[in-house]
Amino acid sequence: MGTENLSQELARGLGRVLFTEEDIRQRVRELGEQISRDYAGLNPLLVGVLKGVVFFMSDLLRTITVPVRVDYMAISRYTPQPAAKGPVRLIKDLEESVEGQHVLFVEDVIDTGLTLGYLLRVLRARGPASLQVCTLFDRPQRRIAEIPLRYVGFTLPDRFVVGYGLDYKEAYRHLPYVAELKTEVLRGSG
Ligand code: IMP
Ligand code: MG
Numbered sequence: 001m002g003t004e005n006l007s008q009e010l011a012r013g014l015g016r017v018l019f020t021e022e023d024i025r026q027r028v029r030e031l032g033e034q035i036s037r038d039y040a041g042l043n044p045l046l047v048g049v050l051k052g053v054v055f056f057m058s059d060l061l062r063t064i065t066v067p068v069r070v071d072y073m074a075i076s077r078y079t080p081q082p083a084a085k086g087p088v089r090l091i092k093d094l095e096e097s098v099e100g101q102h103v104l105f106v107e108d109v110i111d112t113g114l115t116l117g118y119l120l121r122v123l124r125a126r127g128p129a130s131l132q133v134c135t136l137f138d139r140p141q142r143r144i145a146e147i148p149l150r151y152v153g154f155t156l157p158d159r160f161v162v163g164y165g166l167d168y169k170e171a172y173r174h175l176p177y178v179a180e181l182k183t184e185v186l187r188g189s190g
Contacts (some may be wrong), residue, residue, distance in 0.1 A: 010171055014162070015180035019154060024136075024164055024178070027153045028056065031134060032063025034151060035104065040066050044102040047094065049119065050074040052108040052173070055165035056136045056153075060106065071096045075115065088118045103128040108165045109137040109156065110149070117145035137161070137178075160186055 003011035019027075035044075043066075048057045050072050061070060074092035103123060110116055116133065124131055134151035141158045162168050163175030168185065 005174070006172075013168075013182050013185040014172075015159075015182045017177050017179045018156070018161060019164075019178040021176040024153075024176075025059070028059045028136070029063045031136075031151050031153060032060055032065075035060075035134065036063075036065045039068070039102065039104070042102040043067050043069070044104050045096055045098060046070045046104050046106050047098070047123070048072050048106045049115070050092070052165040052167065053106055055173075056108055057106050060134075069096065073119070075119070088115055090122065098123055098126045098128045100127065100129050102130045103132075104150075105131065105133045107133065107135040109139065109161075110135045110147070111139050111142050113143050113145035113147045116147055120147065136164075137166075 003014065006014075046057065046061070046068055048054065048070070051074075054072075057070065061068065071094045072092070073090060073094055075088050076091050077088060105116070105120065105123070107116060110133075120131065120133070132150035133147060135149055136153035137156050138149060138152045138154070139156040139158065160168070160181045161178050162172035162181050163178040165173055166178065167173040168181050172179075172181070
């Protein structure tokens with residue numbers, strides 16, 4: 001593991017590695033085992049929000065041993081600055097109906113919880129049989145909207161992190177591990 005798949009410029013922006021590829025693989029396997037037990041016979045629908053969650057989702061799906069289905073939605077925010085938190089707008093809806101289905105909402109990271117809170121309200125209004133949340137990363141310090149989380153992979157410190165799907169301005173998503181982003185990188189942006 002290292003920074004060999006990054007340009008020098010991007011590699012300089014990286015701080016401490018918080019979760020190695022092996023840490024993630026092991027925790028994802030545990031989550032998959034738990035979900036397989038809890039959802040046996042329920043044929044759940046796993047729902048993700050593009051794009052960050054696709055790394056976690058595809059690894060998680062491969063550790064689940066009961067029949068499951070997967071669907072995605074995409075959102076955008078009414079804001080010119082991607083870093084600012086504006087209201088959420090659905091730009092791609094699910095292809096599957098969730099009515100009467102056991103829905104497991106899968107997220108990469110939950111920070112303020114505002115995005116998830118909005119999406120859960122949308123899904124709940126469609127009458128699923130059940131609706132639970134599985135997130136790989138949770139940063140509870142910044143939570144504004146209280147949301148019950150059924151499955152949590154890791155708790156994050158109050159630091160911006162990248163890798164394994166998490167991006168900074170679309171960079172670093174492809175890293176197989178999760179690292180802190182140096183504060184100078186964040187400070188230098190609007
Ligand atoms: P929330 O509405 O504040 O919970 O926003 C969660 C979203 O913010 C995630 O889906 C990510 O796209 C983004 N996000 C939050 N924290 C981080 C981070 O540390 N690195 C990269 N993206 C993050
Ligand atoms: Mg993002």
